[in-house]
Structures are given as structure tokens and as C-alpha cells.
Amino acid sequence: ILNVEQSPQSLHVQEGDSTNFTCSFPSSNFYALHWYRWETAKSPEALFVMTLNGDEKKKGRISATLNTKEGYSYLYIKGSQPEDSATYLCAPHSGGSNYKLTFGKGTLLTVNP
Amino acid sequence: EAGVAQSPRYKIIEKRQSVAFWCNPISGHATLYWYQQILGQGPKLLIQFQNNGVVDDSQLPKDRFSAERLKGVDSTLKIQPAKLEDSAVYLCASSPSGQPQETQYFGPGTRLLVL
Numbered sequence: 001i002l003n004v005e006q007s008p009q010s011l012h013v014q015e016g017d018s019t020n021f022t023c024s025f026p027s028s029n030f031y032a033l034h035w036y037r038w039e040t041a042k043s044p045e046a047l048f049v050m051t052l053n054g055d056e057k058k059k060g061r062i063s064a065t066l067n068t069k070e071g072y073s074y075l076y077i078k079g080s081q082p083e084d085s086a087t088y089l090c091a092p093h094s095g096g097s098n099y100k101l102t103f104g105k106g107t108l109l110t111v112n113p
Numbered sequence: 114e115a116g117v118a119q120s121p122r123y124k125i126i127e128k129r130q131s132v133a134f135w136c137n138p139i140s141g142h143a144t145l146y147w148y149q150q151i152l153g154q155g156p157k158l159l160i161q162f163q164n165n166g167v168v169d170d171s172q173l174p175k176d177r178f179s180a181e182r183l184k185g186v187d188s189t190l191k192i193q194p195a196k197l198e199d200s201a202v203y204l205c206a207s208s209p210s211g212q213p214q215e216t217q218y219f220g221p222g223t224r225l226l227v228l
Contacts, residue, residue: 004155031213043116044156044204044219051214089155093213100169101217103148103155 002026002094006104013080014112020076021107023090027071032093034101035064035075039086047075047088080111115139117220119205125226131193134223138186138207144168145182146217147190148204156204162188163211195227 005024013019025033035047048057053068061078077084087108091101118137126132138145143164148156159178161168165185173180177196182188192199202224206217 034216036219041221043221046216046218049214049216091155100158100161103157105153105155 002092002102004090004092004102004104006088006090006107008107009105010108010110012110012112015080015082017080017111018076018078019080019109020074021088021109023073023075023092023104025071025073025090025092025102026094027068029094030068030071030092033066033073034091034093035073036089036091037086038089038106044089077109080109082111082113085109085111117205117207117218119203119220119223121223122221123224123226125228126195127228128197129194131191132195132225133189133191134203134205134225136188136190136205136220138188138205139218142207142209142218143185144208144211145188146206146208147180147188148206150202150204150222151198152201159190161211168211192225195225197227200225200227 007022033050036044038044048064050066055066057064064075066073087106089106091103093101120135145162147159149159150156159173160170160180162182165182180190202222204222206219208215208217
């Protein structure tokens with residue numbers, strides 16, 4: 001089973017703060033990395049799919065980077081808003097016997113007004 | 114475009130009872146996934162269908178869990194008999210063809226509590 005680590009486990013920030021989370025994964029047999037945002041009582045929402053080393057993607061105030069050689073990805077949120085409060089999940093998609101998405105435990109972000 | 118539909122949204126049962134969940138994926142999506150998310154953990158893939166065939170069910174507890182996608186569209190996931198440790202959110206997702214770089218689109222999930 002793939003070992004996917006996300007840190008921190010939870011985070012409280014004030015409205016307007018910028019923040020970032022880390023996702024670590026095995027670098028071997030890498031195909032793609034997915035980031036999802038999951039708000040309570042809603043469907044997990046896809047943020048990014050990243051495939052190439054050095055990839056940087058941006059969606060509004062949220063951006064992500066990918067390092068496949070060392071096996072990590074960063075998610076950044078600039079100027080956090082209360083509506084950004086959610087659990088942020090990363091999931092690498094690797095080959096070999098684990099040819100499936102393997103989700104980390106997520107980072108729970110709470111943005112206080 | 115309609116999203117992934119799931120029902121029921123919530124279910125409370127007693128241990129040893131049976132329960133079934135239903136999923137309707139996005140129209141035209143060949144690949145359908147069932148995930149189990151236990152509190153404090155990330156979603157875990159239980160079973161993946163490609164049309165009406167099973168691609169991966171390596172993490173499905175087959176002594177009590179079963180799933181089918183008879184016509185390659187809707188799917189049902191059944192637990193019989195349920196145990197306390199089955200309390201979780203059961204998520205259904207779909208994607209066009211199951212490629213690694215494809216986004217998986219999730220439904221809202223069914224929250225199961227086993228007492």
C-alpha cells in the first residue's frame with residue numbers, strides 16, 4: 001500500500017492569511033497527483049491533476065507545485081477566506097501493483113473571519 | 114451536466130443488519146469507483162468498475178461486501194452483515210475512461226452509522 005503523508009493534519013488561520021500544505025508520496029512509478037477539496041456534507045471537488053515534474057497549476061487564489069523526483073507537492077492558498085475552510089486531500093496515482101488513487105488523510109483547514 | 118448521484122445520504126442500522134447504497138454516475142462515464150472513508154482517514158478504494166466489469170476489488174472485504182454494475186451504468190454496494198467498523202462515508206465516483214490523469218468526479222456520499 002502506498003504511503004501518502006499530508007501535513008499539517010489541521011490548521012487554523014485568520015481571514016486574509018496565506019497558507020500552504022504538503023503532500024509526500026513515493027516517487028517511484030509515478031503517473032499523476034490529484035488534489036481535492038472536501039467541504040463538510042458536500043462532494044469532494046477536484047482542484048488539480050498534475051503529471052510533470054516541476055508542474056505549477058493555479059485556480060484563483062489556490063496554486064500547487066509538484067516535485068516527482070523527491071516525491072512531494074505543495075498546495076498554497078493566498079489570502080484565505082472563510083469559504084476556503086475544508087479538508088484538502090492529495091492522492092498520487094501510481095503504477096505497478098498499486099495502480100489506483102491512494103488518498104492521504106488530508107489537511108483540515110479552518111479560516112476564522 | 115448532472116453530477117454523480119448517491120442515495121441514501123444517511124443511514125443508521127444495527128450491527129448484523131444489511132444495507133445497500135446506490136450510485137448513478139455522470140452520463141457516459143465508463144469507470145465507476147466506490148470508496149470508503151473512515152473518520153480520520155483518507156478515502157480507500159473498495160472497487161473499480163470499467164463498464165460492467167470489475168477492474169480492482171483487492172480492498173473489498175468480500176465476506177460481507179458486494180457490488181454490482183449490471184448494465185454498466187448504475188451501481189449498488191451492499192454490506193451484509195454490517196459490523197461496527199463499517200461506520201464510514203461511502204463515496205461513489207466516476208471518470209470517463211479510468212486513465213490516471215483523469216479527474217474523478219465524486220458524489221456527496223452516504224454516511225453510514227452502525228450501532
